[in-house]
Amino acid sequence: MNASKLLYNLRKWFPKSVGYPGDFIGLQTGKIKGDIKTIAICLDFDNDVFDKIKNRKVDLILTHHPFIYGKRKEVMFYDIVKRKLCNTIDKLKIPVYSMHTNFDSGKGGMNDALANKLGLKNIKSLKADPMIRGGKLPKEMDIHAFAKLAKEKLELDYVMLIARGKKKVKSAAICGGAAAGCFKMAMEEGYDVFLSGDAPHHIRHDVNCYKYNYIEIAHEVEKIFIPVMAKKLKELDSKLNIICVDTQKLPDLI
Numbered sequence: 001m002n003a004s005k006l007l008y009n010l011r012k013w014f015p016k017s018v019g020y021p022g023d024f025i026g027l028q029t030g031k032i033k034g035d036i037k038t039i040a041i042c043l044d045f046d047n048d049v050f051d052k053i054k055n056r057k058v059d060l061i062l063t064h065h066p067f068i069y070g071k072r073k074e075v076m077f078y079d080i081v082k083r084k085l086c087n088t089i090d091k092l093k094i095p096v097y098s099m100h101t102n103f104d105s106g107k108g109g110m111n112d113a114l115a116n117k118l119g120l121k122n123i124k125s126l127k128a129d130p131m132i133r134g135g136k137l138p139k140e141m142d143i144h145a146f147a148k149l150a151k152e153k154l155e156l157d158y159v160m161l162i163a164r165g166k167k168k169v170k171s172a173a174i175c176g177g178a179a180a181g182c183f184k185m186a187m188e189e190g191y192d193v194f195l196s197g198d199a200p201h202h203i204r205h206d207v208n209c210y211k212y213n214y215i216e217i218a219h220e221v222e223k224i225f226i227p228v229m230a231k232k233l234k235e236l237d238s239k240l241n242i243i244c245v246d247t248q249k250l251p252d253l254i
Helices: 003-013 047-053 072-078 080-092 101-104 110-118 141-155 180-188 202-208 218-235
Strands: 026-029 038-042 062-065 096-099 120-126 133-142 160-163 168-174 193-194 213-216 243-244
Touching: 003 218, 026 080, 038 047, 038 218, 047 080, 072 080, 072 168, 080 120, 110 120, 110 133, 110 168, 110 218, 133 141, 141 160, 141 168, 141 193, 141 213, 160 202, 180 193, 180 202, 180 213, 218 243
Parallel strands: 038 062, 038 243, 062 096, 168 193, 193 213
Antiparallel strands: 026 096, 120 133, 133 168, 160 213
16 A cells, blocks of 8 residues: 555544644654555554564554654653664664554544443543543443443453442443543543543542542553554555554453
């Protein structure tokens, strides 16, 4: 596929304008040019991913989380491991392109995919934050039963439940990544439970104080980016060779 056509479609599907201001979206290293035949897709580009693709002729590495989050000079100064990896791929002339909050917010992106995987109906964006999706459960459920269902549907090893709200839930809102602090938005718009990740102590404490239901899901749930993007790219050009690289591993429970 022609590089210009590929970039045009990536930007059309998930425009930078729907991402958060100041986010590091788009080309991270190198230049995307010529004919793109092989694309490697991953949640985070790191040495584990590179080990999986280094012996294959890859024309583009497509990530969800920005490979370089910040000014390149500053990131390379403080992160020795990333600097070495970046120097390696620069020499190999493999560009890295990242789709972060634009993919989270965009139609058919991260949070639509998670809401669908969870089985929600009548999915829509929250008024307070269009990135977050909310919807109805197929049927009313006990909050503990719903937490177990969410763990199963989202294919997680564990979830953390704070059950201080309604005992029976009919609706849920979800946002992948570190959006735990947005629970009040979901609560104020009438959703019975909010699912997101990376909740520090003070947010968990606030959930308890507000007597609300919250389910913490691992940030790694965002690896759904890989199959979603692979499907869209294959629909765009069936001849593309897509390498899906999932090296994410949740912490061991001991």
